[in-house]
Every structure is written in structure tokens, then in C-alpha cells.
Amino acid sequence: MTKTKTNLEEQIAEASYVCGRCGSCRNVCPVYQEIKWESSSPRGKIALAKDIFLKHKSDKMTEFYTRRLLECTLCGRCEEICAAGIHTRELWLDLRESLREKGRLHPNFRHLSEQIALTHNISATANEYRLDWTDDLDDFEVPQSKDGSEVAYFVGCVSSFYPQLAEIPQSIVKILEQGQVSYTVLGGEEWCCGFPLISAGMSGEAQALARHNMEKVRALGVKTLITGCASCFHTWSEEYQRLLGEAGGEAEKGAGFEVLHVTEYFARLLREKRLMPAGISETVTYHDPCDLGRNSGVYEAPRDILQAIPGLDYVEMCRNRELADCCGGGGNLQMVDSGLSQAIAGRRVGAAVETGASILVSACQQCVQTLREAARKEKLPLEVMDITELLWRVLENERGV
Amino acid sequence: MEVFLKEIFGSRMTTDPFELEQYTKDIAYIPPILVRLLAKPWPRAVVQAEEPREIASLMHWACQNRIPVTVRGGGSSAYFNAVPVQEGIVLDMNRMQGVGAVHATGKAEEAAVWVQAGTTWYDADERLRRQGYTLRSYPTSAPAATVGGWISLGGLGIGSIRYGHLREQILGVRAVTAGGEIVQVDNPGLKSEVEAGLEGSGLCFDDFFGLEGTRAVITEAHLKVRPLPEKETHLVVVFRDVRPTGRLLQGLGQVSSVFNIHFSSPTFVAVLQKKGYALELPQERYCLAMDLAARQTEVEEAVRTIRREVQSLGGEVLAPEAGEAEWSSRFKALRLKQTWPSLQAAELLLPVEHFAAFHEALTKLANRKHTVVVTYAHLVSPQTVLLMTLFPSDELNTLRYLGDLSFISRIYAVGKFYGGKPYVVGLWNTAYLSDMYTSKALKRRWERKQKLDSPNILNPGKAYKAPFFLSRPVFGLGMGFLGALRPLLRAGREKDD
Ligand SMILES: Cc1cc2nc3c(=O)[nH]c(=O)nc-3n(C[C@H](O)[C@H](O)[C@H](O)COP(=O)(O)OP(=O)(O)OC[C@H]3O[C@@H](n4cnc5c(N)ncnc54)[C@H](O)[C@@H]3O)c2cc1C
Ligand code: SF4
Numbered sequence: 102m103t104k105t106k107t108n109l110e111e112q113i114a115e116a117s118y119v120c121g122r123c124g125s126c127r128n129v130c131p132v133y134q135e136i137k138w139e140s141s142s143p144r145g146k147i148a149l150a151k152d153i154f155l156k157h158k159s160d161k162m163t164e165f166y167t168r169r170l171l172e173c174t175l176c177g178r179c180e181e182i183c184a185a186g187i188h189t190r191e192l193w194l195d196l197r198e199s200l201r202e203k204g205r206l207h208p209n210f211r212h213l214s215e216q217i218a219l220t221h222n223i224s225a226t227a228n229e230y231r232l233d234w235t236d237d238l239d240d241f242e243v244p245q246s247k248d249g250s251e252v253a254y255f256v257g258c259v260s261s262f263y264p265q266l267a268e269i270p271q272s273i274v275k276i277l278e279q280g281q282v283s284y285t286v287l288g289g290e291e292w293c294c295g296f297p298l299i300s301a302g303m304s305g306e307a308q309a310l311a312r313h314n315m316e317k318v319r320a321l322g323v324k325t326l327i328t329g330c331a332s333c334f335h336t337w338s339e340e341y342q343r344l345l346g347e348a349g350g351e352a353e354k355g356a357g358f359e360v361l362h363v364t365e366y367f368a369r370l371l372r373e374k375r376l377m378p379a380g381i382s383e384t385v386t387y388h389d390p391c392d393l394g395r396n397s398g399v400y401e402a403p404r405d406i407l408q409a410i411p412g413l414d415y416v417e418m419c420r421n422r423e424l425a426d427c428c429g430g431g432g433n434l435q436m437v438d439s440g441l442s443q444a445i446a447g448r449r450v451g452a453a454v455e456t457g458a459s460i461l462v463s464a465c466q467q468c469v470q471t472l473r474e475a476a477r478k479e480k481l482p483l484e485v486m487d488i489t490e491l492l493w494r495v496l497e498n499e500r501g502v
Numbered sequence: 503m504e505v506f507l508k509e510i511f512g513s514r515m516t517t518d519p520f521e522l523e524q525y526t527k528d529i530a531y532i533p534p535i536l537v538r539l540l541a542k543p544w545p546r547a548v549v550q551a552e553e554p555r556e557i558a559s560l561m562h563w564a565c566q567n568r569i570p571v572t573v574r575g576g577g578s579s580a581y582f583n584a585v586p587v588q589e590g591i592v593l594d595m596n597r598m599q600g601v602g603a604v605h606a607t608g609k610a611e612e613a614a615v616w617v618q619a620g621t622t623w624y625d626a627d628e629r630l631r632r633q634g635y636t637l638r639s640y641p642t643s644a645p646a647a648t649v650g651g652w653i654s655l656g657g658l659g660i661g662s663i664r665y666g667h668l669r670e671q672i673l674g675v676r677a678v679t680a681g682g683e684i685v686q687v688d689n690p691g692l693k694s695e696v697e698a699g700l701e702g703s704g705l706c707f708d709d710f711f712g713l714e715g716t717r718a719v720i721t722e723a724h725l726k727v728r729p730l731p732e733k734e735t736h737l738v739v740v741f742r743d744v745r746p747t748g749r750l751l752q753g754l755g756q757v758s759s760v761f762n763i764h765f766s767s768p769t770f771v772a773v774l775q776k777k778g779y780a781l782e783l784p785q786e787r788y789c790l791a792m793d794l795a796a797r798q799t800e801v802e803e804a805v806r807t808i809r810r811e812v813q814s815l816g817g818e819v820l821a822p823e824a825g826e827a828e829w830s831s832r833f834k835a836l837r838l839k840q841t842w843p844s845l846q847a848a849e850l851l852l853p854v855e856h857f858a859a860f861h862e863a864l865t866k867l868a869n870r871k872h873t874v875v876v877t878y879a880h881l882v883s884p885q886t887v888l889l890m891t892l893f894p895s896d897e898l899n900t901l902r903y904l905g906d907l908s909f910i911s912r913i914y915a916v917g918k919f920y921g922g923k924p925y926v927v928g929l930w931n932t933a934y935l936s937d938m939y940t941s942k943a944l945k946r947r948w949e950r951k952q953k954l955d956s957p958n959i960l961n962p963g964k965a966y967k968a969p970f971f972l973s974r975p976v977f978g979l980g981m982g983f984l985g986a987l988r989p990l991l992r993a994g995r996e997k998d999d
């Protein structure tokens with residue numbers, strides 16, 4: 102359930118009172134690392150929240166502070182390291198909700214919400230074109246809202262509407278076909294999962310999307326819902342329970358299906374020998390998407406996939422798993438300051454190159470897009486792809502295609 | 503001023519009040535009424551240096567124009583150490599980060615590395631680990647505290663029991679003097695402050711340690727480091743009573759592979775457990791978390807020795823998971839604030855032989871004053887513990903908060919009785935300078951400061967002399983008054999317990 106204005110403000114006040122101003126969160130924050138002014142650090146933002154919400158100094162809610170609150174990727178690095186155990190990510194979301202309450206939303210967020218209300222997706226394209234990415238698939242038809250399927254594949258807006266990323270959903274369905282999985286997609290019945298709205302402080306508006314998606318997937322009677330998008334996964338597995346008011350696991354239980362990220366599902370298929378990858382001779386490193394790793398706790402499945410590929414030389418980035426740095430693409434930051442987002446991505450691809458890897462994979466379309474752009478801009482000798490694209494590449498080799 | 507600063511620092515300088523306000527605070531809450539009485543914390547500008555040459559230009563200009571400069575690292579100190587008390591410029595060091603390559607140095611061919619002053623200890627360690635090395639010691643604020651900050655303040659923490667004070671781990675420092683000269687000062691092994699004083703106005707090694715950035719700006723430090731240990735083990739032992747805890751503490755400094763010893767009082771554990779933390783620890787026990795690091799055989803031998811000792815003292819060694827959990831939460835003491843969002847603290851260096859007696863006296867005092875106190879501590883040398891005592895307060899109630907300040911002076915008084923003294927000075931502890939130094943040492947410190955920084959522009963108002971309201975007689979009166987008032991201001995305190 103979404104919070105009322107009173108309990109929202111009380112929670113902000115409470116969390117900010119706990120902050121000890123120690124600054125442990127500062128150096129790990131990708132935004133502070135770029136801006137370097139205290140006001141951009143988690144501690145700086147909390148200090149002002151404390152003044153405004155605990156000490157009722159409302160004049161401190163300035164334009165500039167609003168901007169600082171939106172300069173955040175919601176990566177959760179600050180929460181992981183917080184010396185006082187504050188759930189900072191939730192605090193940032195609450196603060197964004199309060200910006201909405203106060204009519205201080207970023208114009209691009211408002212535009213986003215209007216867009217989603219109109220098309221039920223984050224692009225300007227009508228939702229019935231959700232399956233345009235399947236146009237290039239000549240060998241098979243992608244089943245749409247097919248009754249009796251075991252698995253529903255929730256594609257996500259970024260994969261569906263960004264042609265430059267079409268190879269990701271294509272790889273996913275090709276792998277499903279090869280694994281002889283009985284699956285279906287929802288096509289035009291799939292709506293935005295609501296994550297961009299939650300990130301924008303408009304979780305109330307995300308409720309309708311959650312309800313719709315939950316109903317449609319339930320109606321299919323599938324056993325498993327999979328998604329290749331880390332943020333859709335986080336929203337389905339962590340946020341829908343709250344949005345739909347179904348406490349602790351009830352949403353999943355009530356729905357009668359499990360929610361898995363594709364990496365978890367494909368790792369399962371590999372274990373069951375339903376997928377048999379060929380070898381590849383490449384050095385590969387993996388970027389943990391914040392919404393899959395730190396914010397949802399999935400670390401091993403992607404690594405299991407990579408380690409199941411014969412000949413692949415797997416190297417870890419120095420900061421990995423719960424300590425992984427952000428790609429810069431989260432928290433709707435691109436809508437607020439795309440330059441800042443790119444600068445953060447630049448650091449992350451730099452760290453990937455330091456490992457000696459020739460391929461950087463991630464498990465999130467948003468990360469892939471941001472990191473790919475950064476590697477291109479920095480002219481780095483690094484191929485950036487989704488883990489499903491790499492997996493399909495080696496499965497394709499195995500088939501001798 | 504602005505034109506000059508802009509020329510050197512460009513967009514890395516600000517006079518925007520929105521930014522400046524952030525530099526008027528540190529980790530401790532001080533009621534505005536007190537701040538107004540004692541300090542002018544608003545800087546006129548904040549600048550972020552990227553290289554020593556910029557700092558040299560700044561200092562040269564500041565010296566000529568007599569404008570105070572306060573250096574700021576992580577801002578994780580608590581006594582206004584990094585907050586200006588006479589306005590001026592704040593020099594933010596956080597852009598000067600970086601760790602060089604580990605190399606062998608000196609006759610002993612010890613491993614060492616140059617680290618930039620704005621690097622946090624946490625980052626330094628992460629980067630060293632990539633090279634197969636690790637720090638010899640670091641503060642429990644490692645994710646926040648910078649190399650320059652910990653050299654300038656404290657220098658005792660995790661690893662000190664094994665490797666000594668930070669001073670012993672530093673081979674040299676690069677710095678900028680108050681007059682704007684770029685220098686390198688090597689550890690001579692070596693000259694004391696007294697010898698340096700005889701030598702003239704050139705900086706000596708001791709001018710950096712614990713001196714709160716009042717004599718020079720550190721830009722880089724040459725640190726001794728250690729190879730990653732073959733074996734690390736983490737244990738927790740618990741006792742029903744503080745006496746055997748104290749006795750064990752006294753002996754632990756002699757165990758060769760001991761790297762860190764952390765004490766938690768039963769009340770500290772209870773307050774954490776209220777919010778679901780530290781559940782692996784039993785209730786109503788005095789806990790010692792012990793971290794051992796060395797060769798496998800040495801660690802195993804040390805564990806055997808400790809087990810024997812614990813048994814003979816009637817204590818208990820907990821399951822290994824407890825040790826792991828304590829170690830992985832070593833940077834998380836502030837979780838206490840989940841239960842007590844507003845608290846006050848007294849930090850003491852105390853002879854380990856009086857640890858138990860001090861603790862008993864503190865408990866008595868706390869009971870008498872109807873105050874719940876929690877204590878945690880690190881054994882920082884075979885003879886000394888660095889002890890933190892905290893109690894709940896309420897910064898939303900200024901009178902109560904002021905009243906509670908008097909309790910800190912009561913804790914210090916008990917500490918003094920047992921041979922203890924406050925750990926760092928800053929502004930607020932200038933009231934205790936005479937407990938920390940002899941009058942001769944204080945005089946010498948001040949003379950040295952005047953030699954190195956005659957216009958007194960580097961972090962003025964700290965470390966050497968108390969301002970009027972913190973001078974001993976005035977402070978004593980003030981604390982006496984607040985102490986008398988405190989029982990009347992205790993409304994609502996029960997809910998802390
Ligand atoms: C949770 C927590 C745990 C802590 N644990 C410990 C501990 O184990 N041991 C301990 O000693 N302290 C501890 N502290 C206190 C504090 O973190 C340390 O004193 C730390 O060394 C301060 O470093 P900083 O970079 O934050 O310095 P700041 O707070 O920014 O500055 C401290 C002083 O150093 C000066 N200074 C900073 N950088 C430079 C420089 N480059 N050149 C010259 N002067 C400089 C400043 O002017 C100031 O006087 C702890 C604090 C917290 C919040
Ligand atoms: S969530 Fe990430 S970007 Fe946002 S404040 Fe925390 S560390 Fe910084």
C-alpha cells in the first residue's frame with residue numbers, strides 16, 4: 102500500500118534522525134564521486150531532510166535541494182554501507198514521493214507519467230506494437246497470451262521499444278525455444294511494470310499498472326514468470342507486494358506463480374542440461390545490476406551461467422556483488438541529468454577494462470544500454486552485451502548455426 | 503577573495519550558502535545557542551584542491567591576508583575539529599584520492615605505499631588488496647575517514663594493538679606549510695617534538711600527528727603495509743562479570759597474532775538487539791570480539807591460548823559465526839542510533855588495568871543519575887583501551903540536551919580518577935586540555951604552533967587553548983549549573999530505557 106502524507110513525512114523524519122552524519126555513505130556514492138560537493142552526498146541530503154521533516158524548516162526545501170534529491174541512481178550503495186543501518190533507498194523513494202506531494206516533481210517525470218497513462222509504456226509508441234522486436238525472428242512465432250503455457254516472459258518496456266536492444270528479447274526467446282520451454286509473452290497486454298513511476302515518486306500511479314499486470318499473468322495460469330529486466334524483476338518480486346497490499350510473499354502465493362529473473366531460470370535449464378552451451382574463448386566480466394543484485398539479492402545465477410560456458414575465462418570486477426558500483430542508468434537519472442549518468446557509466450566501464458576482459462556482460466537492458474554507450478564514447482576495447490545475448494551466442498555455436 | 507579563489511580552483515570553489523552550510527557541522531549535534539557563543543562556523547568559501555600546488559597558492563595567499571583555513575577530510579570527527587570556528591576558507595581534500603604501487607623500502611625492505619591524503623582508509627585498503635596487501639591499522643570510521651584526517655586526529659583503532667600508533671606506520675609525509683611551501687618530511691625514527699623545537703621553524707614529523715591540521719596540510723602519506731595474512735580468525739568470548747573481562751583484556755596485548763580486540767558492554771548489546779542487530783550475542787554478558795591474523799599455525803596456537811585463559815577465568819567462547827558477524831559489523835556501531843537517534847558521548851583513553859574498575863564506577867554513576875549508558879572499546883596497546891561511552895539524549899529538546907552535556911563531564915571525571923583522559927581536543931575538549939597535557943607541554947605546543955604558523959591561520963581556535971567560555975573556571979561553573987538542572991529536565995527519559 103502506498104503511504105499517506107503523514108506517515109510518509111514521519112518516516113522521513115525518523116530515518117533522518119537516525120543518521121549520524123558519519124559520512125560512510127559518501128565515498129561510495131557514484132553521484133558524490135562525480136559532483137564532490139557535500140550537498141550531493143547521501144549524508145548531505147539526509148541532513149537537509151532532517152531539517153525539513155524533523156525540525157520543520159520548510160524553507161530549506163529549495164529548488165536546488167529538489168535537484169539534489171533527483172541526482173541519485175537509487176543504486177543502494179549508501180544503504181549497504183550505512184553505519185547506522187538506515188534503509189536509505191526507501192528514504193530516497195519517500196523523499197521523491199514527498200516532492201510529488203509538494204508539487205515539485207521534475208517536468209520530465211510528469212511527462213513520463215502522462216506518457217505511461219497514455220500508452221501504458223515508457224515510449225510514445227502505442228502498446229500494440231510491443232512485439233515489434235519479434236519481426237526479425239523468421240524461424241518461429243513468439244506465442245502471445247497462450248493459455249496452458251508454463252512460463253510467461255515479461256519483456257519490459259526498454260527491451261520492447263528500443264530497437265537497438267532488440268537482440269536481448271530475441272536471444273531470450275531463442276533460448277526458451279532451444280530449451281523447449283512452453284512459454285508465452287503478453288504482447289499488448291503487458292503494461293509498464295511501474296518501476297519508472299515508483300522511482301519518480303509516483304507509486305500511487307504504479308498501482309493500476311501492477312494490478313493490471315498481475316491480473317493478466319494470473320489469468321494465464323503459468324507456473325513461472327520470468328523477466329530479463331532487473332528493474333521489472335525487482336518491481337515484480339519486491340514492490341508488487343507493497344503496491345497491491347499483499348504482505349510478505351502473499352502476492353506470489355496468491356498469484357500462484359514464482360517470479361524469476363531470466364538468469365535464474367536459464368541457470369536452472371543449464372543445471373537440468375536442457376541447454377548445452379558450446380565453448381568460447383573470451384575473457385568476460387559481469388556487472389551486477391543494482392536492481393538485481395543489491396536490491397533483490399540475485400548474485401549467483403548470472404555467475405553460474407557464465408561459469409557453465411566451456412572455455413570462458415571469467416574475471417570479477419574489483420567491486421562486485423553487494424559492493425558493485427552502479428552503471429549510472431538507474432533512478433531515472435538520465436531524465437534529470439544524462440551527462441551525470443554517462444560520467445558514472447564511464448567509471449564502471451573503466452573498471453571492467455581494468456580486469457582485462459574483452460566482454461562486459463550485464464543482466465539488465467538499462468545497464469547494457471548505459472554501459473555500451475559509455476564504452477563507445479570512451480573508445481574502449483570492450484564489447485558490452487546482455488548475458489542472454491552471450492548465452493545465445495554460445496548456444497548458437499553449439500547448434501552450428 | 504572570490505576572484506582569487508576562482509582563478510585557482512575554478513568551479514571547485516563555492517560561496518553558495520546552500521553548499522557552505524554543509525561544512526558548518528560535523529557528526530556531533532551541538533545546540534545552535536552554544537555554537538553561536540563559541541564559534542563562527544560558516545566559512546566564507548569552500549575550495550576543493552586537486553594538487554599540492556593549488557594548496558600552496560591558497561596558503562601563501564591566506565597567510566598574506568591572514569585568512570583562516572580549515573582543512574576537511576571526511577568530516578567524521580566530533581569536536582568541531584574540521585569545522586571553522588573563525589570563518590575563513592574550508593579546504594576540502596576529497597578530490598585528492600589515489601593509492602600508488604606497493605614497493606619495498608628501507609633497510610628492512612618493508613612493504614610501503616604512497617597514498618593521497620583524501621583517500622578513505624576503506625578505499626586505500628580495497629586498492630591495496632588488489633595488490634595482495636592490506637593496511638596495518640585503520641579507524642572504525644574507515645569508510646568515511648581520510649588518510650590525512652586520521653593522521654591529524656587520533657591514529658588509534660583497529661590493528662593498533664598489533665602495529666602501534668599510526669605514527670609508527672608512517673615513513674614520511676608530503677605536505678604544504680602554513681606559508682605555502684611544499685615539503686616532504688620523512689620519519690627520522692626519530693626526532694621528538696622537543697628536538698624539532700630547537701631546530702627552528704621547519705616542519706618535523708611530529709607536527710602532523712594528532713595536531714588537527716593546525717601546522718600543515720598533509721597531501722600524501724607513505725604508509726607501511728602488510729601482506730594479506732595467511733589466516734584470519736574471529737572469535738567472541740563472553741563473561742558474566744566485567745572483572746574477568748578486564749583481566750583477560752590485560753593479557754591479550756601479549757598474544758602475538760592478535761590484530762584487534764573490541765569490547766561491548768551488556769547494555770550496548772541490549773540496545774542493538776532491540777532493533778534486531780547482534781542477535782548472535784547472548785544477553786547480559788560482557789563481550790570481547792577478537793580478531794587474529796597471522797600464519798595458520800600461529801593463529802591456531804593463539805586460539806588455544808585464549809581458550810585456556812577464557813576457561814580459567816570462567817568465560818565462554820561463542821560459536822565461530824558470532825566472531826564473523828561481529829567482524830563484518832565493525833564499521834556499524836552507529837546502528838545504536840536506531841534505538842537512540844539522539845545521543846551524547848564521551849571518549850576516553852584509559853589504562854587497561856583500570857578498565858574494570860572504571861566500568862563499575864561508571865555503572866554506579868549511571869544508576870545514581872538514572873541514565874542508561876552503553877560502552878564499547880578497543881584495546882589499542884597492551885596498556886591502553888580507547889573507550890566510548892554513550893547515553894541517550896534529545897536534540898529536539900535543547901534544555902535537556904544542554905543538561906545532558908554535564909553528564910559528559912561527570913564521565914570524564916570518573917575516567918580521570920582511573921588515569922584516563924579525553925582522546926582528542928578539537929574545540930569542545932579544549933576545556934580538558936589540562937587533563938590531557940602538562941602545562942609545560944601545552945606551552946611547548948603553542949610555541950611550536952607560533953613558529954610554524956605565526957599568523958595562526960591553520961585551523962585557529964582548536965587544539966591549543968580554550969576560548970573564554972570553555973576555560974576551566976567558566977566551564978566548571980557552567981557544567982555545575984547544568985548538572986544541577988539536569989534532574990529537572992529528565993521528563994520523558996524513561997522511554998529511552
Ligand atoms: C563511526 C565512527 C567511528 C570512528 N572510529 C574511530 C576510530 O576507531 N579511531 C579514531 O581515531 N577515530 C575514530 N572516529 C573519529 C574520526 O572518524 C577520526 O578522527 C578520523 O580520523 C577523522 O578523519 P576525517 O577524514 O573524517 O577527518 P576530518 O574530520 O575531516 O578532520 C579531522 C581533523 O583533521 C584535519 N585534517 C583533515 N585532513 C587533513 C589533511 N589532509 N591535512 C591536515 N589536516 C587534516 C582537520 O582539520 C581536522 O582537524 C570515528 C568516527 C565515527 C563517526
Ligand atoms: S542510492 Fe546510490 S546514487 Fe543514490 S544516494 Fe545512495 S549511493 Fe548515491
Ligand code: SF4
Pocket residue numbers: 119120121122123124125126127143144147182183184185186187189836
Ligand atoms: S552512513 Fe548512514 S549514518 Fe552515516 S552519514 Fe551516511 S546515512 Fe548517515
